[in-house]
Amino acid sequence: MTTLPPPNPLTPPAPRSQATVAPGDGMLAVDAVSKFYGSVVAVSDVTFDVGPGVTALLGPNGAGKSTLFRMLCGLTPPSRGAVRVLGCDPRDDRDVRGRIGLVPQQDALFDHLSASDFVEFAARSHAVHDPTQAAQAALGEVDLLEVGAKPVGQFSKGMRQRVKVATALVNDPEVLILDEPLTGLDPVQRRRMIELFHRLGDDGRCVLVSSHVLDEVARLGSRVLVIAQGRLVATGDYRDLRELMDHRPHRFRIEVSDPRRVAAALVDRGLVSGLTLDGSVIEVETLDVDAFGRQLLPLVVDAGARVTEMRPLDDDLESVFRYLVEGR
Amino acid sequence: MAQIEETTALRRVPPATAIVLCYRLILRQLLTPGRIVVLTLLALVATVSAFALGVADASLDDGVGLLAGLGFGVVVPVVCLVFGGAAIGDLRDDKTLVYVWLRPIDRWPVVVGAAAAAATLAAPITLIPLTLAAAGTGVGNSVVPATLLAGVVGVVAYTAVFTLFGVVLKRFIVWGLAYILIMEGFVAQAGPGVARFALRKYTRSILVDITGADLDLADFSLAVGVITPLVVAVVAVAVAAWRLRSMDID
Numbered sequence: 001m002t003t004l005p006p007p008n009p010l011t012p013p014a015p016r017s018q019a020t021v022a023p024g025d026g027m028l029a030v031d032a033v034s035k036f037y038g039s040v041v042a043v044s045d046v047t048f049d050v051g052p053g054v055t056a057l058l059g060p061n062g063a064g065k066s067t068l069f070r071m072l073c074g075l076t077p078p079s080r081g082a083v084r085v086l087g088c089d090p091r092d093d094r095d096v097r098g099r100i101g102l103v104p105q106q107d108a109l110f111d112h113l114s115a116s117d118f119v120e121f122a123a124r125s126h127a128v129h130d131p132t133q134a135a136q137a138a139l140g141e142v143d144l145l146e147v148g149a150k151p152v153g154q155f156s157k158g159m160r161q162r163v164k165v166a167t168a169l170v171n172d173p174e175v176l177i178l179d180e181p182l183t184g185l186d187p188v189q190r191r192r193m194i195e196l197f198h199r200l201g202d203d204g205r206c207v208l209v210s211s212h213v214l215d216e217v218a219r220l221g222s223r224v225l226v227i228a229q230g231r232l233v234a235t236g237d238y239r240d241l242r243e244l245m246d247h248r249p250h251r252f253r254i255e256v257s258d259p260r261r262v263a264a265a266l267v268d269r270g271l272v273s274g275l276t277l278d279g280s281v282i283e284v285e286t287l288d289v290d291a292f293g294r295q296l297l298p299l300v301v302d303a304g305a306r307v308t309e310m311r312p313l314d315d316d317l318e319s320v321f322r323y324l325v326e327g328r
Numbered sequence: 329m330a331q332i333e334e335t336t337a338l339r340r341v342p343p344a345t346a347i348v349l350c351y352r353l354i355l356r357q358l359l360t361p362g363r364i365v366v367l368t369l370l371a372l373v374a375t376v377s378a379f380a381l382g383v384a385d386a387s388l389d390d391g392v393g394l395l396a397g398l399g400f401g402v403v404v405p406v407v408c409l410v411f412g413g414a415a416i417g418d419l420r421d422d423k424t425l426v427y428v429w430l431r432p433i434d435r436w437p438v439v440v441g442a443a444a445a446a447a448t449l450a451a452p453i454t455l456i457p458l459t460l461a462a463a464g465t466g467v468g469n470s471v472v473p474a475t476l477l478a479g480v481v482g483v484v485a486y487t488a489v490f491t492l493f494g495v496v497l498k499r500f501i502v503w504g505l506a507y508i509l510i511m512e513g514f515v516a517q518a519g520p521g522v523a524r525f526a527l528r529k530y531t532r533s534i535l536v537d538i539t540g541a542d543l544d545l546a547d548f549s550l551a552v553g554v555i556t557p558l559v560v561a562v563v564a565v566a567v568a569a570w571r572l573r574s575m576d577i578d
Contacts, residue, residue: 070576070577070578073430074430075426075429075430075576075577075578076576076577094340094432094433094434095340095432097430097431097432098339098340098431098432100430102426102430104423104426106423106578108422108423108424109424109427110353110356110357110424110427112356112357113353113356121349121353121427122427122431124341124345124349125341125346125349125428125431125433126339126341126431126432127339127340127341127345127432128339167427171339
């Protein structure tokens with residue numbers, strides 16, 4: 001695992017003290033946890049602590065985020081290792097389940113219930129003192145109070161997502177586990193939801209939010225856990241991750257009319273650290289993306305060639321994960 | 329939102345409250361017009377058949393045989409399978425079970441609430457048509473109370489067993505139909521030893537014991553016919569609660 005920066009190839013898990021995001025106040029503690037489904041390894045030897053505030057769990061689809069969240073909520077037991085929520089095993093401890101708020105990834109809701117009834121059911125099943133008032137307050141937090149009487153089956157994807165968030169909030173939990181909660185929200189609601197998460201974190205709650213969208217993580221908070229291929233590959237500050245993205249090698253695919261001449265010019269000027277030729281297509285790797293961008297077109301013109309297509313091959317989160325996992 | 333200090337007191341839902349909550353939720357979930365119409369039509373087949381038998385001046389054995397075969401061999405188990413299996417099985421299949429599971433409540437009230445909701449819907453759909461059927465056969469005054477008692481026992485036992493199916497088995501309808509048609513309808517006919525494991529034999533015994541009709545594979549006493557299915561129901565609920573506690577939730 002890597003503490004950001006620097007980017008490293010995958011290494012054996014760090015001792016727990018090194019993996020700690022918020023030392024000394026582990027409201028969520030994951031200790032050497034693995035999860036297998038037959039021969040498939042969903043989560044492999046993951047260790048981290050998370051304290052109060054907002055922490056983002058970042059990873060591509062299929063990285064193991066949802067499996068990790070399910071283990072944190074006790075919905076499935078780890079095959080190895082231990083999970084603790086507020087010092088308790090969420091799988092066996094009935095009481096700790098009342099201190100967790102979960103937004104599951106799946107879209108399923110009780111469609112025949114109104115939003116008010118759905119959230120009120122959650123409040124009653126958490127033994128909240130005044131369930132009706134609590135449900136109204138939670139719906140108010142997500143701007144659904146006015147449509148609370150409508151069946152959730154008639155709601156749009158974004159509204160359903162907000163109902164799930166209201167359900168997670170209604171028991172006023174100390175730990176919030178939110179699996180891609182911003183999916184389907186419009187930009188305004190996305191911003192409001194992120195503000196809400198920060199407010200909850202500032203109150204001293206542990207808010208763990210998963211996402212596979214880097215831009216979301218940028219706004220969610222500075223603390224990130226990066227998971228890829230079931231392994232925790234990095235923990236640290238988001239700004240370091242951003243810096244890492246900017247300074248890692250970048251790859252481009254360029255289609256030109258005279259590829260050999262352009263390739264030679266690129267090498268002569270020292271703009272690329274690696275290059276392959278395939279017909280009219282040049283794939284290049286560069287460490288200085290700014291200089292490459294500035295000098296490419298003049299270089300092509302000087303070579304008497306013409307660019308028909310150019311696109312980055314790795315300007316996405318997947319490439320960051322690949323870089324963190326494989327060092328390339 | 330309130331500050332976190334206010335939330336730390338442990339909150340527990342009393343079992344009775346949890347049963348009522350789950351009962352109401354699942355009752356509304358199960359109550360779909362399609363299910364009600366189709367299953368009522370199925371039950372009415374038994375009623376119409378019984379009235380036809382009554383018009384033809386059938387014997388006691390024929391009348392009770394029809395109730396035992398069509399009513400308690402098909403209508404009661406199939407209706408209970410649809411509602412009992414779906415009570416928790418549908419929540420598991422559509423991934424809404426998490427909204428019941430991740431709560432500070434025990435597992436057994438969830439199962440009891442689910443089974444009670446299923447029985448609430450299965451009871452009128454089966455008992456009313458079958459009681460009318462019993463009256464329609466015109467083969468004796470004892471047939472109606474016998475049908476009612478066997479119906480109540482059958483609904484409770486089948487609903488609990490099929491609620492367990494819904495918890496444990498992914499294709500609960502297929503497995504339930506296999507149990508009804510193959511185990512109870514075919515294998516259990518092989519002899520009294522195997523028949524002991526078929527709920528149908530107990531409802532059949534109740535009918536025979538009260539009416540005095542002469543049907544084979546119905547030799548249990550009334551007490552055994554009533555108590556054994558109820559014990560099976562309790563065991564099924566207990567196993568379902570244990571399984572619900574240990575199963576993976578999506």
